[in-house]
Amino acid sequence: MSTTERVSTSSTGLISEAFGDEEGAAGQEHLVRPVPKELVHCWNARHVLPTAASREGDHLFSVAVRWPHSHQLYGPGTAAWCDPQLVGETLRQSGILLAHVGYGLPLGHQLLLQRMTYEVDELALLPVVGGTRLTLRASFHDVVQRGGVLRSASVTVTLHRGGVQVGTGAFDMQCVPPTVYARLRAAARKSDSPSLPVLPAAVPPAAVGRVQARDVMLAPGAPHTWVLRVERDHPVVYDHPLDHVSGMALMEAMCQAARLAVAMPSAAVPAMDATFVGYVEHDEPCLVTVGDAERIDADGFVVPVRVYQRGHEAARCRFSLRGPAA
Structure with a gap:
């Protein structure tokens, strides 16, 4: 699961230029407020x-988070609560x-x-007008730095709403310099300009909890x-151009x-555990x-899913699902 933001400005320079070094209350050091889209590798604010x-x-x-009341992709299929898949995107951006x-x-x-995993109390994430405001607290460990540059870390998080913990999560990440990334992708691709196949017809949107065919x-x-079928110009899963299928x-x-x-x-x-093996x-x-x-009760299942390409596993995930059947 990767990003392809290629802004050349240093992150330190961007922060100091726009926001300065501001000390927060109770010993906290404010690092950035508000958050520029470049710092989460988004093109659309x-x-x-x-x-x-x-x-x-x-x-x-700690990271302050706001989920929109109506997200472009996540949420339309869930009538009662914010789609907790937003947790995954919150962890990634954070x-x-x-x-x-x-x-x-x-x-x-x-x-x-x-790897990314989370578990949340989905009923504690009921949406409200104006958006859902959360606080993510993150602890970095097994931090590896080379030449003063972060190379890898494992992160555990807790998620809070109104001062109450509503979820936990964890993820492992690697930081890859541009030159190394270019070599990795060159070795994986068959062509620098791959021809894109015509997308096959989608399953009915209602069958997967979506409204529009492009979201299937x-x-x-x-x-x-x-x-797998993904529209390359999808406004959310392809917020910016990528040379591979987005995570x-x-x-x-x-x-x-x-x-x-x-x-x-x-x-x-309410819970998932995902591993990304390759592009x-x-x-x-x-x-x-x-x-x-695996049925866990009258309203819930644990479902294992795997993604294969070229005969090799590229990703896998175990989802805990809860809610009414169709």
Whole structure:
């Protein structure tokens, strides 16, 4: 799971130029407020979820987050609560932000999320008019720096709303310099200018809890298997151009497959555990497969999903789903 932001300005320079070094109350050091879109590798400011970041101690940080009342992708299929998949995107953006403002990672480096897990109280995330405001507290450990530049870290987080903890999460990330990233991608791609296949017809949007066909990431395939389909100009999962299938698209495709497999299109996702093994290319078929679902109670399942390309596993995830059946 990676980003391709290539702004050459250093993150430290961007922060000091726009916001200065401001000390916060109770010993907190304000790192950035508000959050420029460049610091979470977004091109569209509407997609930025963090609103501020502070340092609370050595390798300890807090991030203020606002979820919009109506998201362009996440949320339309869930009638009662914010789609907790927003937690995954919140973790991703917060990790990128803190790498830049907390450790001075230069813009232009790629951040690869290798594993991400979370568990939330979905009923504590009921949306309100004006958006849902949260605080993410992050603890970095196993931090590796070379030449003063962050190279990798593991991060554990707690998520709070109104002073009450409503979730936990964790992720592992690697920070890759531009030259190394270019070599990695050159070795993986078959062509610098791959021809893009015509997208196959999508499964019905209502079957996966979506409204518009462009938001459907699956096409029919074999039993328990679907073909990945992603529109390259999708306004959310391709906020900016990428030379590979975005991690957001893979997460959405796997979640849709899990919902489809157990006929729960509007299920909430209170927990998930995802691992990203390699890049998925645009110009080759990619399959999304679902294993045996485990019923945990009358309203819930745990569903394992895997993504394959070129005969190799590219990603996998176990989703906890809760909600009514179709």
